[in-house]
Amino acid sequence: MTHSSIASVANDQSVDALIKTIRIPxxxxxxxxxxxxxxxxxxxxxxxxxxxxxxxxxxxxxxxxxxxxxxxxxxxxxxxxxxxxxxxxxxxxxxxxxxxxxxxVKVDNMSLVKFWDFSAKRAQAMAHLASRMHICSPDLAHTFGLFCDIGIPILMERFEGYQTTLELASQQFEHKFTSIEQERHSTSHTSIGALMARTWGLPEDVSTAILVHHDYNVLNDSTTPETVRSLIALALVAEYSIHKYHGEETLAEWEKGGTQACDFLGLGNDELEDRFEELHDLFNRVH
Structure with missing residues (x-):
């Protein structure tokens, strides 16, 4: 998937009439x-x-x-x-x-404390992994960690039933997260998040990674920019580490993309556990 084809996916997924009803800050x-x-x-x-x-x-x-x-x-x-x-x-x-x-990014009928706490943890974890593994810029990793799910509160504000959609999508071990959003709302948090990232002038690799970060096939696609794949793989490792930190051993997204992420990053089981330990020490220091 090339840069131009990725961009066209964003255009195809974003129905003009619907987008006009969604407030992009x-x-x-x-x-x-x-x-x-x-x-x-x-x-x-x-x-x-x-x-x-x-x-x-x-x-x-x-x-x-x-x-x-x-x-x-x-x-x-x-x-x-x-x-x-x-x-x-x-x-x-x-x-x-x-x-x-x-x-x-605020939603009147929703507390965003947990959302932003998770985003901050993911950003910190990704910056740490990027600096240790020398796979991409820690600054870029931190930015993506903060913004990769930015479309969620925007869609929460737009659709009354979006909380239910989130719960359904997060329990999917086979179907892609965004396919549930598309089915219920004709758009996805990745499309809206990528649009906001471009509106806010964030780096192109960040907006592209936001758009495709639930499509783990791109991790095996050499035509997708390496930085984009690095961000997606690091985010998945970071998110699973956060879930494990909170005592949650099962994460549907990890089941769908964890193997590809580890293969892309060159992480074996022992090294992966070492990374989790480092991140949990980081979380203990920060929180």
């Missing part, structure tokens, strides 16, 4: 400003810090994350500029994208 101006600074010819940490500091709530969230046990920094950030210098511009931008997403 526009890219916030703060995110536009942060991305513009990072993409400039000479990115300046002082300018980036000044942009972030314009929003008191976002600035406070960045400081809180910077000083959390996840980063384990020897020094504590005393200001936004100090935080940007300690973390570096790329990681600061990555964290800001996640913070902004959490503040932007």
């Amino acid at each position: 526009p890219r916030p101006s703060m995110l536009i400003d942060v991305q513009a600074e990072l993409a400039s010819q000479e990115p300046d940490p002082k300018r980036l810090a000044a942009t972030i500091a314009n929003d008191v709530a976002l600035a406070a969230s960045l400081l809180k994350l910077t000083n959390s046990s996840f980063f384990g920094l020897r020094l504590k950030a005393s200001s936004v500029e100090h935080a940007v210098n300690l973390l570096g511009m790329r990681q600061s931008g990555m964290l800001m994208t996640g913070i902004i997403a959490r503040q932007t």
